[in-house]
Amino acid sequence: MNARRTAAMLGLELYALMLACAQHVLIGLRSEEAMHLLGIFSAHPPLARFLLSLFDGWAYQEIFWRIVFATLLVQAVWLVLDLSRDLARSVRISVAVTWLFSVPVVLQAGTVTMTSLTAVQGLLFVWLLLSGRDVARYAWGIGLLWMASLFTAYQALLFAPVVWGALRSQDPAATPAQRRMRLGIWLVPMLLLGLFALTHPLALMDMVSQVTGRMDLLADRSRDAGRILLLGGSGILSVTGIIGLLLARRWVLLQSFLLIFAYIVVLGTDGDALLLLPLLIAGLSTLAHSWRWVAIATAVLVFVGSPVWCRSFFSSLPARRMDPASVLGVIGATDRSGVLLIAGPFGYEWQYASELPVRRYAARRLSEAAAVVCLQPCEEMERQERWERITKDPVEVWRPLR
Amino acid sequence: MQQWLFWIVVLVVLAVLLPRLWALRLLYADADVRGKARAALERTMEDSGWLPSDVLVRSVTHDRMRVDVRPHHRGTDASSCLLLPFEQTKPIFCDSSR
Incomplete structure (x- = not known):
């Protein structure tokens, strides 16, 4: 050559x-x-x-x-x-x-x-x-x-x-x-x-x-x-x-x-x-x-x-789409045996950013969840006493109270 | 040499696909089984929150179906084999059915 x-x-x-x-x-x-x-x-x-x-x-x-x-x-x-x-x-x-x-x-x-x-x-x-x-x-x-x-x-x-x-x-x-x-x-x-x-x-x-x-x-x-x-x-x-x-x-x-x-x-x-x-x-x-x-x-x-x-x-293009990695990064140390529940429509990039298995949000699954991400408002989460909201904008991120 | 390689690849692919297709034949051949399988899968995914992309249908019989559930995320994905009986609402782990 x-x-x-x-x-x-x-x-x-x-x-x-x-x-x-x-x-x-x-x-x-x-x-x-x-x-x-x-x-x-x-x-x-x-x-x-x-x-x-x-x-x-x-x-x-x-x-x-x-x-x-x-x-x-x-x-x-x-x-x-x-x-x-x-x-x-x-x-x-x-x-x-x-x-x-x-x-x-x-x-x-x-x-x-x-x-x-x-x-x-x-x-x-x-x-x-x-x-x-x-x-x-x-x-x-x-x-x-x-x-x-x-x-x-x-x-x-x-x-x-x-x-x-x-x-x-x-x-x-x-x-x-x-x-x-x-x-x-x-x-x-x-x-x-x-x-x-x-x-x-x-x-x-x-x-x-x-x-x-x-x-x-x-x-x-x-x-x-x-x-x-x-x-x-x-x-x-x-x-x-x-x-x-x-x-x-x-x-x-x-x-x-x-x-x-x-x-x-x-x-x-x-x-x-x-x-x-x-x-x-x-x-x-x-x-x-x-x-x-x-x-x-x-x-x-x-x-x-x-x-x-x-x-x-x-x-x-819309403003840079929210970055799942940065959203999930605020969760910090969690119980790694749990799952991540996501409410609202989401793409595979959320699974890519998550180290936890991902499932669709439902209140009945909270017992197995390590964290919850709400891409649309989760009104039920407001009534959960054992959960704290970490962020509100642009998405809600919840984790169990420590 | 190319010809041999071509046919070896074809045979390997057939060896993998034909047994899988045989295990799923009722899904295509029997409308009643197809309807029950769809209902069982939709019911279970609604109950469990599984994502459709994490579920792979492996075999279908007249009264149940076998699926692999593999929640995809970064790193190693755990995989589970589950049986979904058409007449029950709860899935059963493949191992516990023996």
Whole structure:
């Protein structure tokens, strides 16, 4: 590896570190992130959350994985560079800049979410499809990678058309037996994922109810989806990327794009905009083969526009959410054999901050409680003689009288 | 080599998932059992304050279900195996039922 490339990697790593620290300092731990760090049974398959939870209890678990996730997303730019390797240097750098400074990467790099991992895996599959290399020899390896992706997050299914394209594309002279083999490589991991879903009925029920619950809101969801589409491409890339996908006539890319868009309409959040980015980048790379200036203009507009979008995002955030760790810190030494009761709606970040098991508050459970946190007023606690309130604002924290 | 590894992984995953699915088959095959299981779980979670994310359904029979309860928090999580009979309101620890 030459010195220039090494310097570039180090520079990218500094950028990743900066993005990870920004998430840690400016946003803090989200509920979804806490869920993954604790290895909580969730809607997602177990591969990534098992790895994340290996460091449960380590004081630096959160920042460590933020840095890892940011590194994966930022260093993935080498795949983007390879996609445009037959283009002029200025165009290659433009496409890379577009990836690195796009709004989804700036806002999502350093978040401990399955969306970040799926986006990197999706980019890898897009690269396998478009790289022009003979990947047919590695069909079984691609199958293993496909299985790992599916067992990281269900969202990997959205890239199924791209994976199928990658398995078929490099060997037009394949025999019927080879075609059946590749179909098996593509289908078997998805069937295993289906089996896994059936072994977690509570998570499955939750997913089904989320989908059916949102079908009534399709009109509103469609408007949101349009906004998320713009967010995914930082505006200009959404246009140039889609034009490039249409011109490329790689139908598997368009199929994945439509699947992701449909997913965003039904279930998506702003964070899912990142899933569109690998496909939009592929479209831009294709367009750049015909019109170099488009890639350069896109990069400039993304680079200039990204701070504006991000600033708008940060200014729309509520004041830093109350920090569960600081709230729970006032409890001090407690009877460590008890549980923490929480009243009101709360996210997994409270479980992450607590050294005690957490249960929903009810007055009948006070005998087993070491402390009570009321995120909404607990009028019953006022009548409890053996309990003292430690804090009132912004939340009530109660502990037994000593 | 890749082909062998692929099929070994598939077999390992099947070996883990198929017994679990077999233990849960009544949940999908029998609407009556499904209704009773849901009611028992909701009743127990309401009584105990367990969070849904801390409960994992392991097996279902015609008269009871077995769940693992693992309250997640920082550090080592204690795990309990409990039986939820459909006709009773109190869960039973798996060990005490023997």
